Amino acid sequence: QSLLTQPPSVSGAPGRRVTISCTGSTSNIGSGYDVHWYQQLPGTAPKLLIYDNNIRPSGVPDRFSGSKSGTSASLAITGLQAEDEADYYCQSYDNSLSGSGVFGGGTKLTVL
């Protein structure tokens, strides 16, 4: 069981908006550690999608956005497209693990 909790699945119709939550605790997100998000398309390696809570790397569409508040973070995807169908993971660090990295359990996004 991961220290960061994500919903196993979310879905949305093309063009709609979905959000994926990442719930942590005072030993990780709530301690001030940044949250990063990754997208993993089927059969491929993960790709950095959002870093430092809300920053998009070059080349990532502005349809993707991130936020963080308290012990939680969220990834929002607007204008859903078929190619957004993938697994999404949040990642941070945790004091209880001597500052080691931790991933959320992942969320499967289905575009209806």
Added chain:
Amino acid sequence: EVQLVESGGGLVQPGGSLRLSCAASGFTFSSYAMTWVRQAPGKGLVWVSAISGRGGSTYYADSVKGRFTISRDNSKNTLYLQMNSLRAEDTAVYYCAKADGDYGDPQFDYWGQGTLVTVSS
């Protein structure tokens, strides 16, 4: 262009050992921390281990502490993961990833294609 290429995966019996390598290019290797992340078949990403740029600091998940050793050879731009006393639950694709920094809580901005480790008799 940043490239990370893992190798060394394969089939190993329970209790056996394996050493993974990750050849890096396209960036100043010694300036960045590196990490290993694994993904069991059909499961999510799990952070395994990390090492600082100069190799002086190492970190491990509790599940591999005492069995796995991370190291790096900055003269060869290569990251390693020595895996001993392997168990069936270590079966996974192992990814190496570059951290975007050498301290704090960096994101992993580049990933290799992964190498499959299967532990089975």
